Amino acid sequence: MSEAPRRIQVAATADRQFGTNSYLVVDEKTQDAVIIDAHLEPDLIVEQVRERGAAVRAILLTHTDVDHIGGLPRLRQEWPDIPIAVHDAERAVVTEGQPLRRQFPVEFPGFERVERLAEGETYRAGSLEFEVLHTPGHSPGGVSLKIGNALFTGDALFAGSIGRSDFHNSDGRLLLESIRSKLLAQPDDFIVFSGHGPVTTIGRERQTNPFLT
Numbered sequence: 350m351s352e353a354p355r356r357i358q359v360a361a362t363a364d365r366q367f368g369t370n371s372y373l374v375v376d377e378k379t380q381d382a383v384i385i386d387a388h389l390e391p392d393l394i395v396e397q398v399r400e401r402g403a404a405v406r407a408i409l410l411t412h413t414d415v416d417h418i419g420g421l422p423r424l425r426q427e428w429p430d431i432p433i434a435v436h437d438a439e440r441a442v443v444t445e446g447q448p449l450r451r452q453f454p455v456e457f458p459g460f461e462r463v464e465r466l467a468e469g470e471t472y473r474a475g476s477l478e479f480e481v482l483h484t485p486g487h488s489p490g491g492v493s494l495k496i497g498n499a500l501f502t503g504d505a506l507f508a509g510s511i512g513r514s515d516f517h518n519s520d521g522r523l524l525l526e527s528i529r530s531k532l533l534a535q536p537d538d539f540i541v542f543s544g545h546g547p548v549t550t551i552g553r554e555r556q557t558n559p560f561l562t
């Protein structure tokens with residue numbers, strides 16, 4: 350007999366400076382949870398976790414621009430033992446505090462217990478399982494995370510837009526290729542939770558995103 354599919358809840362907070370979204374993904378049945386990205390007002394995230402009584406099992410990073418990792422020290426202070434997971438191409442940002450972009454320094458020395466998000470692999474955090482899609486272009490180690498019909502796309506895909514590719518380690522053609530081959534390959538009704546801005550769907554972006562039509 351197969352188990353009924355897990356039901357998850359997704360809740361967002363955003364910091365006021367960059368409008369960067371952090372997501373809390375909770376398994377309704379077990380209360381196991383992950384935090385996706387760590388924006389610059391981490392107290393909002395901590396408060397949200399406390400209100401829901403969720404049990405945080407991991408922090409997953411879609412990429413390591415400062416507005417997506419600035420809250421890590423506070424989150425690690427709150428949950429010292431949980432792993433932080435990131436793609437290998439940006440691992441040194443998290444383990445050594447080596448900045449992703451030349452112009453934006455990283456304000457922490459580096460963390461222990463860093464795990465891998467690798468293309469095609471499943472990342473397990475308690476009862477939650479995420480499929481990892483490598484979606485580089487905005488940054489070399491950009492990933493999108495898929496659970497059920499939810500896609501967390503970081504700064505690859507936004508409602509009506511796509512990520513910047515004018516940094517020294519960005520690649521606009523690669524970004525478009527990532528979006529087409531990994532994200533637009535998903536069904537129309539898949540819900541897109543982006544690094545910035547409102548929720549959208551794959552179908553809506555396929556039809557109306559001016560960068561993709």
Ligand SMILES: [Zn+2]
Nearest residue numbers: 414416504544
């Ligand atoms: Zn961003």
